[in-house]
Amino acid sequence: MKIHEYQAKELMGAYGIPVPSGTLALTADEAYEAAKNIGPCVIKAQIHSGGRGKGGGVKFAKTPEEAREIAEKMIGMTLVTKQTGAEGKVVHKVLVTEANDIKKEYYLSVTVDNANACLVIIGSGEGGTEIEEVSEKHPELIVTEKVSVYQGYHAYNGYEVARKMGIPAALTKDFVKILGNMVRMMMDKDCSLIEINPLVETADGKLLALDAKVNFDDSGLVRHPELEELRDIDEEDPKEYKASLYDLNYISLFGNIGCLVNGAGLAMATMDTINKFGGSPANFLDLGGSTTEDKVAAALEILMTDPHVEVIMINIFGGIVKCDLIASGIVSACGKLGLKVPMIVRLEGTNVDAGKKILAESGLNIIPAKDLADAAHKAVEAAKGGAK
Amino acid sequence: MSILVDKNTKVIVQGITGGQGRFHTEQMLAYGTNIVAGVTPGKAGQEVCGVPVFDTVKAAKEATGANASILYVPPKFAADSIFEAIDAEIPFVVCITEHIPVLDMAKVKNYMVGKSTVLLGGNCPGIISPGKCKMGIMPGYICKEGHVGVVSRSGTLTYEAINQLSVRGIGQSTAVGIGGDPIKGLSHVDVLKMFNEDPDTYAVVMIGEIGGSGEEEAAEYIREHMDKPVVAFIAGQSAPPGKRMGHAGAIISGGKGTAAGKIAALESVGVSVAPTPDLIGEYLVEAVKKAGIYEKCLTE
Numbered sequence: 001m002k003i004h005e006y007q008a009k010e011l012m013g014a015y016g017i018p019v020p021s022g023t024l025a026l027t028a029d030e031a032y033e034a035a036k037n038i039g040p041c042v043i044k045a046q047i048h049s050g051g052r053g054k055g056g057g058v059k060f061a062k063t064p065e066e067a068r069e070i071a072e073k074m075i076g077m078t079l080v081t082k083q084t085g086a087e088g089k090v091v092h093k094v095l096v097t098e099a100n101d102i103k104k105e106y107y108l109s110v111t112v113d114n115a116n117a118c119l120v121i122i123g124s125g126e127g128g129t130e131i132e133e134v135s136e137k138h139p140e141l142i143v144t145e146k147v148s149v150y151q152g153y154h155a156y157n158g159y160e161v162a163r164k165m166g167i168p169a170a171l172t173k174d175f176v177k178i179l180g181n182m183v184r185m186m187m188d189k190d191c192s193l194i195e196i197n198p199l200v201e202t203a204d205g206k207l208l209a210l211d212a213k214v215n216f217d218d219s220g221l222v223r224h225p226e227l228e229e230l231r232d233i234d235e236e237d238p239k240e241y242k243a244s245l246y247d248l249n250y251i252s253l254f255g256n257i258g259c260l261v262n263g264a265g266l267a268m269a270t271m272d273t274i275n276k277f278g279g280s281p282a283n284f285l286d287l288g289g290s291t292t293e294d295k296v297a298a299a300l301e302i303l304m305t306d307p308h309v310e311v312i313m314i315n316i317f318g319g320i321v322k323c324d325l326i327a328s329g330i331v332s333a334c335g336k337l338g339l340k341v342p343m344i345v346r347l348e349g350t351n352v353d354a355g356k357k358i359l360a361e362s363g364l365n366i367i368p369a370k371d372l373a374d375a376a377h378k379a380v381e382a383a384k385g386g387a388k
Numbered sequence: 389m390s391i392l393v394d395k396n397t398k399v400i401v402q403g404i405t406g407g408q409g410r411f412h413t414e415q416m417l418a419y420g421t422n423i424v425a426g427v428t429p430g431k432a433g434q435e436v437c438g439v440p441v442f443d444t445v446k447a448a449k450e451a452t453g454a455n456a457s458i459l460y461v462p463p464k465f466a467a468d469s470i471f472e473a474i475d476a477e478i479p480f481v482v483c484i485t486e487h488i489p490v491l492d493m494a495k496v497k498n499y500m501v502g503k504s505t506v507l508l509g510g511n512c513p514g515i516i517s518p519g520k521c522k523m524g525i526m527p528g529y530i531c532k533e534g535h536v537g538v539v540s541r542s543g544t545l546t547y548e549a550i551n552q553l554s555v556r557g558i559g560q561s562t563a564v565g566i567g568g569d570p571i572k573g574l575s576h577v578d579v580l581k582m583f584n585e586d587p588d589t590y591a592v593v594m595i596g597e598i599g600g601s602g603e604e605e606a607a608e609y610i611r612e613h614m615d616k617p618v619v620a621f622i623a624g625q626s627a628p629p630g631k632r633m634g635h636a637g638a639i640i641s642g643g644k645g646t647a648a649g650k651i652a653a654l655e656s657v658g659v660s661v662a663p664t665p666d667l668i669g670e671y672l673v674e675a676v677k678k679a680g681i682y683e684k685c686l687t688e
Binding site for chain 1: 408464486487488489490491494495497498499513525526527530540541542544545546547548551568570571595597598600601621623624625626627628630632633635636637663664665666
């Protein structure tokens, strides 16, 4: 799960990580009021994406009037960054934050090192830019330090990173403390990433997290019900959000063949096959192992109400998932919404005969397929026909 | 022969009194798996499908001599249950549970160092040695006893592969689902190694997917050590970067973990990689014919 910068900063502040003071504003007037208290300030668009500055989502304001003017334009605008894709994201709120005189910018993050089953601190004296770029062009400027999930963080971890990053001696103690707090927050809240880019040294000699990005491990959220309120559904694809309410793994793509599959691997392989045969999938959809008739119907509803979907392809290899249950879900969704596009169904596995019987007796105009390749061919053909 | 599980495997089901545990215990018993005990704290003395329930894994092991355990435990408690099985010195543990917090698995992985337990999963379909033992959730009837090993990160895609082998008369020695999580027990390399050392396995089907570096490491192992034919399929060739494809581990980030990279690594060491999943069976047949072992791989 991703959260906004202002939420990340609040959480970091609570963990003793120094963040600039700031106020969230939903309207231009609120931005004006906030700027009156703060003085010269920076207005930052709050969307779940990096690269906001280049897209025009970060602006400096000298006066409250200027802050209002900037916020007026920013709130409601569609911000396109290299992470949002061409369609961009609508800005609903801005963060009004104090402007600081910056002496130097650093990069600092903590994430999970899957291969070594530990945490890893990543730091660089080259802050402000994207770390991927730095690591590509100047790998020697990237500092990493592993932290055991058992023993946790030790001060020496911090001193090592500080030394290699070239943190000034006067700031090292504070730096070591900041890193310790980042690791503590990581473990406490099941984060998958805490990134400060840039961490700045101010002109008056203090360290400050000027920007903040925090992601959480979705599987860890069950332990942290308090984090649920940080979720902003405005930032999520409405179809993906709806799917998540039914525990469906769904990802929007750009094609016109809607896919419904059980199992993530088979769902990916189904997309691959459609592509190889010259078609284009509209989505990735994995029903998951503990599916019900209702979930199948909900999944189909998402596909059937998607204007981009011109063909539906269902590919089921039932193990735990029973084919008759899938068939009943199909019949129920079609009964409710009407089957308006060609639907290709491949059923295999547990209770396959019962499933096929339910579909045959439903009178629905379903195109049966004998295996995955047959289904993909028929779906691609149908999609071509629809495009004519 | 087979790897990891066979007729001598005596299984404990952890979480046997839950809905999933109960259902799959019934299924595994029907397949012929020797389930000797169940464990649910506080439920000692009960029975599920005729299997006695104990409070702890140690109690179950002492009473029955179990040498393997399978977990159907909710994600919040799954790591605890794995720790318990490790401390009870159960040689082989299968964790079916999906959505275990990553930091929990990191702790488990660290704890296992130097211990005797071998872990499969989490978030996996389990393992089956056809005709001998099924510890998992896969449909047993699609499998045939035979000589081809299957190792995969995915569940249903594994069924697809097994089915394609079985309908061509090619049985399996063991099929292993290693699971879709970023931090897990057995890796592709671990399982390939076991298949390489198993005299009854003549060839291997390996199914990978985007994310992580397990397939690249497998390619490295194959180049150095593997002396049996391997065919592969990599799922996620059309997946966009930055999107997690259902499995927590299946994500392309920072240009790493792409299907193209994995396919290139495998092809460079002589593995034939099926371009689409419907061709896995055919590719295996071709590979064993080329190696001159097609007849040996056929199951009567």
